[in-house]
Amino acid sequence: MTTTLITGANKGLGYETARRLIEAGHTVWMAARDEQRGRTAADELGGSFVQLDVTDDQSVADAAETIANAGGLDVLINNAGIHGALGDPIQLTAADALDVYNTNVASVVRMTHAFVPVLRDSSIPTIVNVSSGMGSFTFVLDPERVESSLIMPLYQSSKSAVTMLTVQYAKALPDMRVNAADPGYTKTDFNEGHGHFTVQEGTDAIVELATREGSGPTGTIIDRTGVVPF
Numbered sequence: 663m664t665t666t667l668i669t670g671a672n673k674g675l676g677y678e679t680a681r682r683l684i685e686a687g688h689t690v691w692m693a694a695r696d697e698q699r700g701r702t703a704a705d706e707l708g709g710s711f712v713q714l715d716v717t718d719d720q721s722v723a724d725a726a727e728t729i730a731n732a733g734g735l736d737v738l739i740n741n742a743g744i745h746g747a748l749g750d751p752i753q754l755t756a757a758d759a760l761d762v763y764n765t766n767v768a769s770v771v772r773m774t775h776a777f778v779p780v781l782r783d784s785s786i787p788t789i790v791n792v793s794s795g796m797g798s799f800t801f802v803l804d805p806e807r808v809e810s811s812l813i814m815p816l817y818q819s820s821k822s823a824v825t826m827l828t829v830q831y832a833k834a835l836p837d838m839r840v841n842a843a844d845p846g847y848t849k850t851d852f853n854e855g856h857g858h859f860t861v862q863e864g865t866d867a868i869v870e871l872a873t874r875e876g877s878g879p880t881g882t883i884i885d886r887t888g889v890v891p892f
């Protein structure tokens with residue numbers, strides 16, 4: 663059994679991932695930026711709460727210290743994310759871009775920087791980045807795919823970056839398994855419940871990657887049916 667940290671675990675896909683891992687017997691740190699929401703969620707599921715705002719260096723460093731001192735970590739799941747500003751692409755500003763990229767992209771760098779030293783003490787060090795098919799060049803250029811029907815430049819490019827960070831960290835950390843998950847279009851607050859998949863279906867790829875116990879390929883992105891093209 664593993665010790666796993668999930669960011670943005672107070673609701674949505676992060677919460678369901680925590681529920682499934684705890685049900686399977688794993689130890690789970692449920693991270694949330696808001697203490698009240700995070701503690702409530704952790705109490706509901708039997709997880710351990712840790713305060714963690716993925717945009718805040720000090721918050722991330724403090725969480726890494728807390729978890730290292732409590733016995734370490736096997737699996738890091740970088741799940742927290744936002745869609746950020748929507749609407750007319752031409753009205754999007756650089757400030758909008760920095761906001762989305764800070765939460766979705768720089769957060770992965772911030773978390774990797776802080777937690778790789780903790781993961782190095784594990785015999786099965788694993789990083790799962792929650793990316794999206796919305797960041798797949800193949801999917802957004804395929805008229806048969808739902809991802810091609812949407813124009814969300816900031817969110818979609820941020821997830822392309824998450825997938826590329828996954829590939830690059832996989833190459834830089836050959837002793838670890840670093841992969842990305844595409845949940846698919848899943849009913850959460852993220853899309854005001856309009857997604858097609860249940861949270862159980864949406865977490866299938868995340869749970870699969872988080873429970874490989876250090877085996878399997880690295881540097882890939884998968885959804886619940888298999889490998890997603892870049």
Ligand SMILES: NC(=O)c1ccc[n+]([C@@H]2O[C@H](COP(=O)([O-])OP(=O)(O)OC[C@H]3O[C@@H](n4cnc5c(N)ncnc54)[C@H](OP(=O)(O)O)[C@@H]3O)[C@@H](O)[C@H]2O)c1
Pocket residue numbers: 669670671672673674675676694695696699714715716717741742743744765792793794795844845846847848849850851852853857
């Ligand atoms: N739902 C989908 O269809 C779908 C599809 C593909 C990929 N994804 C990805 O899946 C991940 C989870 O999405 P979701 O659908 O579960 O969305 P959600 O229900 O909106 O949950 C997002 C989570 O991220 C947290 N978060 C946002 N900014 C944060 C920050 N600065 N620090 C720490 N936590 C922060 C939120 O915390 P608060 O409650 O405090 O806001 C919340 O816990 C995201 O990366 C998203 O891009 C979702």
